[in-house]
Amino acid sequence: MVIDLNAPEAIIREHRLGSVLSYRGPASELCRLSRTGGLSCHDNTFNQCGDCSAQRAMLPISQIRDGAMVNHAPIGCAGDFSLFNSQFRRGLGYRGLPANNLRALSTNLTESDMVYGGADKLARTIRLANQRFSPAAIFITTSCASGIIGDDVEQVSQEAEAELGVPIVPVYCEGFKSRIWTTGFDACYHSILRKLVKPPKVKRRNLINIMGFTNEPAFTPFLAKLGLEANYLVHQSSVEELGRMSEAAASAHMCETLGTYLARGLEQEFGVPEVPSPPPYGLDWSDRWLRAVGQITDRSDLAEKVIIEERRRIGPKLEEIRKELSGLSVYAVAGASFGHSMLAICQDLGLKVLGMTGFHHDLRFDNDYEETNSLNNAVDLIGDMPHYHVCNKQPYQLVNILGQLKPDLLMGRHEGLPVAGVKMGIPTFFASDANLMIGYDGLVYTGRMIIRVLRSRNFARNLARHSRPPYTDWWLTQDPFMFRRSGDGF
Ligand code: SF4
Structure with missing residues (x-):
């Protein structure tokens, strides 16, 4: 997909990436339909809220x-x-x-x-x-x-x-x-690429662009293990720094949904390669990310050493965490690709992944890298998920899904939705800072946070006892997708 910077605006995701807002079925089937087509972007006949x-x-x-x-x-x-x-x-x-x-x-x-x-x-x-x-x-x-x-x-x-x-x-x-809603990220990046980013005056071989949000600069110590620096974009950047992002050795992101448009634009216009790997969440994806970064920056041997050392360093801590979490079931709710990253972490923590609700689904990404196809990567790592849902941030659908699946734990992002889990008495981990979850330390951090959440089960139970959901018993036994518009193709 070529990004046309002569055009004043980005092409919307429905047209560019074939994105959809509604799906219910196995994750493997969504992967298949993403390759072969058969999905169109229909919404619900009833929406409780919108973004x-x-x-x-x-x-x-x-x-x-x-x-x-x-x-x-x-x-x-x-x-x-x-x-x-x-x-x-x-x-x-x-x-x-x-x-x-x-x-x-x-x-x-x-x-x-x-x-x-x-x-x-x-x-x-x-x-x-x-x-x-x-x-x-x-x-x-x-x-x-x-x-x-x-x-x-x-x-x-x-x-x-x-x-x-x-x-x-x-x-x-x-x-x-x-x-x-994620079309807005593309609009932001398109305008920056079109008006602000300049051709590089020098190449900075140790600088890696990181597309993310306002979060802890946790990529800094992680990249330092390879002798590299993080250039956080675009939150808290200066206009001058934005203009020089073309000087970096490579671009990476904490989420494919967020970052692939800017990464593609930098690769296309200035030859800054995108790191061909899932983001570094969980053991396997952290290994892959380090190897890919190491390859681009001529540090492959060092990357292998770091992988061995990091796995050895966190091994005993991870074993302890797994003993506490093993066998408990988890359901995730998040923006599509970051949700897949949360599932990768859950898998490594020994949790049983029941499924996920993503807020939309991109049939393809802006780059040509199969390595960044986040749903395919999640299915390869975890296996098929029979309960995979795409829903446009609708709490009434989420409570219905949770009521039927009854997970031991909910993991979520975006403030308005995970709270639905706590109100139902489900211990809920709110992933407010995605950066803290990166890499090997991020895996341990997330595991420990989940253990803390599970130790306060009574809090969730009490909250559920005192909250009055606006839904009737009738709704909680219905098909969560009963208000989908006909012709959704699933
Ligand atoms: S908030 Fe968004 S959807 Fe609402 S009027 Fe403004 S631009 Fe339109």
């Missing part, structure tokens, strides 16, 4: 530490700004930088702007952002409203750039454009 791809674009954009963001939208689209702000402040702390507040404004489009156009308001807000924050670049994120009225954001950006002498970077992420 918006504009929010997923704004999250990383808002975290660029010396940029400013102008959201060209009604004020309601800025509802997540407080969340972005807390992530920004926390992320600066992780990187040892002084705390600062988010630098984001909304154009606050109103009914009258919808009739007469909002371009003047956008130009004024860009000037205000420049005056207030003196940013190294100003990012404009679009919305359903600005898309519907058809404001010429490209023209306003070019005029503002000429007037202010600051890079103005439009990010086309209208929420209605795609039903796949």
Whole structure:
């Protein structure tokens, strides 16, 4: 798949990757259908809640530490700004930088702007952002409203750039454009590749791009074992650092769903190779990742030594953890590829994987590497999972699935959903910091956290006793996918 950086915006995932929002069946069958086709992107006839791809674009954009963001939208689209702000402040702390507040404004489009156009308001807000924050670049994120009225954001950006002498970077992420929320990540990366990344002046053979979130810089000590450095993107990066990501020796990510668009763009435009491996979660995938990084950076012998040493070092700790967890069943709920990584960890911890709910499924990825096909990798490692679900972040479906499968443990990500497990009395591990779970130490860390969660079973039981779910007994015995639109192809 070629990324066209002459185009102002990324092609949405439904069209580019054949992504789908709904599936129920064995994981092996989804792997087969991903190869042969037969799935289309239908949603449910009833949705309890939704996510918006504009929010997923704004999250990383808002975290660029010396940029400013102008959201060209009604004020309601800025509802997540407080969340972005807390992530920004926390992320600066992780990187040892002084705390600062988010630098984001909304154009606050109103009914009258919808009739007469909002371009003047956008130009004024860009000037205000420049005056207030003196940013190294100003990012404009679009919305359903600005898309519907058809404001010429490209023209306003070019005029503002000429007037202010600051890079103005439009990010086309209208929420209605795609039903796949992760399209927002691609919109963010497309705009950065198109407007900010420059050809390398030097090649930095010991630098590895890591596409991730605002998390502990846990890749740093892990990569240091190979004498390499991590370049965390794009959260808490400066505009200058973004411009130089083409200088790295390779690109890797903590999640294929998140990172393959940017990695592909860097490989295509600047020859920065993507690490052809699953991300380093669990023993097997950590080995594979180190070998792949070692091969790209001419450190294959060192990588083999590190693998042997690391396995030996954590062996006794892992055995202890396995004794406590062996045979307990687990169900995962997360964004697709990171969920597969959690399953890889569970497998190594001796847990019995019942299945998973992923929030969407990409039939293919942007790169050409079979090694990064995360669902195939999970099935190869764990074996088939009869209870594999794709559901568009709907709690009413999750509680139904959990009620029928009754796992001993739930592992999850994205705040709103794992809490459904605790309210049902299921001990739940919330994977808030994905970086802490990487590598051999991450496996031990996750195992110990799960043991802590399981030791507080009574907490979950008590919570369940005191919570009043909004679902009837009738619903809990129904097919969780009964509201799927017909013609889903499964
Ligand atoms: S961009 Fe559209 S879907 Fe997203 S928050 Fe704004 S109005 Fe809602």
